[in-house]
Amino acid sequence: IIPPRLTLKSTLTQNSQNTQVYYATQFNQLPISRRTLFALTDNSYQYLTAIQKKALPLALRGNDVLGAARTGSGKTLTFLIPILELLWRLEWTHWDGLGALIISPTRELAMQIFQVLRKVGKNHSLSAGLVIGGTDFEEERERIGRMNILIATPGRLLQHMDQSTDFDCSRLQILVLDEADQILDMGFERTIDAILRNLPKQRQTLLFSATQTRSVQALARLSLKEPEYVAVYERN
Numbered sequence: 001i002i003p004p005r006l007t008l009k010s011t012l013t014q015n016s017q018n019t020q021v022y023y024a025t026q027f028n029q030l031p032i033s034r035r036t037l038f039a040l041t042d043n044s045y046q047y048l049t050a051i052q053k054k055a056l057p058l059a060l061r062g063n064d065v066l067g068a069a070r071t072g073s074g075k076t077l078t079f080l081i082p083i084l085e086l087l088w089r090l091e092w093t094h095w096d097g098l099g100a101l102i103i104s105p106t107r108e109l110a111m112q113i114f115q116v117l118r119k120v121g122k123n124h125s126l127s128a129g130l131v132i133g134g135t136d137f138e139e140e141r142e143r144i145g146r147m148n149i150l151i152a153t154p155g156r157l158l159q160h161m162d163q164s165t166d167f168d169c170s171r172l173q174i175l176v177l178d179e180a181d182q183i184l185d186m187g188f189e190r191t192i193d194a195i196l197r198n199l200p201k202q203r204q205t206l207l208f209s210a211t212q213t214r215s216v217q218a219l220a221r222l223s224l225k226e227p228e229y230v231a232v233y234e235r236n
């Protein structure tokens with residue numbers, strides 16, 4: 001296991017001349033839309049977790065982020081909020097097509113992310129869908145062409161990229177690779193490589209992983225641009 005190269009502190013010092021980073025302990029101190037904030041409040045989210053404190057300001061600023069934190073640390077909101085805010089700022093509508101893509105290792109995790117997105121995204125008028133297989137391919141194909149945010153498992157996503165001519169990701173703004181170590185452990189490395197080749201290079205990318213193995217570092221080099229490294233190691 002390779003330790004992260006930079007702690008947030010050194011990252012911030014390095015960037016302090018030209019950029020401003022918000023420090024927030026509560027969601028209402030973040031530069032986010034009222035739509036998102038009200039949904040967070042409705043779901044009783046008030047204080048940021050450690051990973052959210054470190055990564056949210058950077059992700060909201062548009063940086064690529066490589067985040068390491070254990071399961072249960074609150075990584076889902078760390079990428080869903082930046083997605084909602086980016087598309088909100090771009091005034092993304094139904095007609096703009098796919099703006100955000102979240103890749104998750106398993107159906108179960110994808111469905112969990114979808115449930116959280118439904119809660120925190122409820123005041124936004126964006127469409128979101130799952131691409132996880134288990135349903136009729138044709139039906140899924142018909143549906144995903146109309147989605148602004150997709151949550152997908154790697155195999156099924158690549159199948160759509162290869163076979164669905166109307167699957168258009170040319171306007172993608174933000175990519176999330178969640179549980180990257182698990183994605184790689186499950187043998188999806190080449191699938192992810194192929195997916196990345198189909199995505200526009202100009203985009204924001206957030207990569208989360210519980211551990212930072214060599215293969216995660218390699219994927220980070222392939223997918224991220226000048227990433228900020230953010231890690232939270234709790235003492236138990």
Ligand code: ADP
Pocket residue numbers: 044045046047048049052069070071072073074075076077
């Ligand atoms: P991870 O993806 O890091 O494993 P999750 O995003 O699934 O973690 O979050 C784990 C749990 O913590 C969930 O039940 C979630 O609702 C809760 N949670 C996340 N962020 C906060 C927060 N800021 N305040 C309170 N609970 C939170």
Ligand code: MG
Pocket residue numbers: 072075076178
């Ligand atoms: Mg998670």
